[in-house]
Amino acid sequence: MRFDALRRRLSQLEDAKESPAGIIRRADLKAGNILMTKQVRTNMRKRIGTVPGVEIGDIFFFRMEMCLLGLHAPSMAGIDYMSVRNDLEEEPLAVSIVSSGYYDDDAEDKDVLIYSGQGGAANKDKGATDQKLERGNLALERSLRRGNEVRVIRGMKDSVNQVSKVYLYDGLFRIQESWVEKAKSGCNIFKYKLARIPGQPDAFGVWKSIEKWREGLSSRAGLILPDITSGAESMPVALVNDVDEEKGPAYFTYVSTVKYSKSFKLTQPAYGCNCRNACQPGNLNCSCIRKNEGNFPYTANGVLVCRAPMIHECGPTCPCFPNCKNRASQTGLKARLEVFKTKDRGWGLRSWDSFRAGTFICEYAGEVIEKVSQVGEEGDGYVFDTSHVYESFKWNYEPGLVEEDGSIEAIEEPNVPSPLVISSKNVGNVARFMNHSCYPNVFWQPIMYENNNESFIHIAFFAMRHIPPMTELTFDYGKSRSGEAAADGGSTSRGRRKCLCGAPICRGYFG
């Protein structure tokens, strides 16, 4: 994650530069190179089998990430191998492979992978040639004989952003057979059949199931409602219960953004920018960028660079186009979310799509309320209270703002008028179903933008790290600054609640 923080920061700095056409910006390589030279990496010794710290189902968005973790060392090549001594001689054995779609692999089955050897592909200098039994191909051949475990990483198109790729660690496989066949080019290529070792948790299997639900080929088990938003969002949000008989949460009115009633004084007079089509990173004439201390908050592909006390986005009355990158939290749902029944924590929220760290997920919609008059609502979990930042902000998206050399600068707490209390008991959106965790994968970020000459604060949720599909989305509800949320002498039903998040670092209570 340190890699990605640095990569985002470098992207931000690169985006801000005057970029002559033709220059290709590879912040991933730059970030990788910096961390490599600083020796910020793990599992440098190659190994067969499991890599400490990497779980089956973990996802990555750059080859460099897997390189730094020691999951798959080569920055490009699909086959990683190491030299192992047997009784007589040293021989190369394959330790991990990446099946990314460059070759004609057969990767449809979740338990069997037909993998192509490396080399021989045509490029601009020469045509296709026969593959040779050397390097990775030789290592795979030797691994077939040895029967050692090989880590398999599957590279796929990202379901949300079709131009980018996501890499899924699918666990350990064993090579069963190999053969040579003629490719379309007419040249010989090696093929290897790998079988997934039984007993490992599903990873690619989950992705395949989602694919089927998406195409409507198989029905979703436990589906109650195809869309609880009734079309209020840009994407449908399914309601699913495959745990018990409960038919759904209590009734509420679905809205997609926060509602301020007129009586609130949390707003302040404001003005937008004067940019004509899209606000350009590095353009300090843009007042919205100036409000963010000169830093454009998002990278070119819309990922939040760093958590900040406040992010200033362009608003409805800014003259820039709606596709201006500085409106990342206003473009509606991009991922296919579903509300599902958890085993022991009521309803929860998860996604069919994966999220890369820093991706906008959804806003916390609801009604801004007076905390004092409606404090009785606090026990039911439908209140977002920004005064509970004390613990929750400690779990930074990053330890802070990452500088160009990889060093980190601490960041401040959110800059929101305390208290900003949003109730989603009667009126709300998907965010009201997100449960608490002491080790969350989502964080909240105050965002301000202007509408009708007034600025409004919105609470937006972003992915704290890469989140694989079907993982429950959770954020830290935090702890009241006073330490005693029920300080008004209220009943035990509100205030601190027992935590069931199950994280090793669980605080025991929240709220």
Added chain:
DNA sequence: GCAAAATCACTGCG
């Protein structure tokens, strides 16, 4: 120190 492996951002096309 060079060759091999293929990535990923960007551009233009339909």
Added chain:
DNA sequence: CCGCAGTGATTTTG
């Protein structure tokens, strides 16, 4: 506005 193919500068490893 979308996906797709084409292009170029680039990395770590052996």
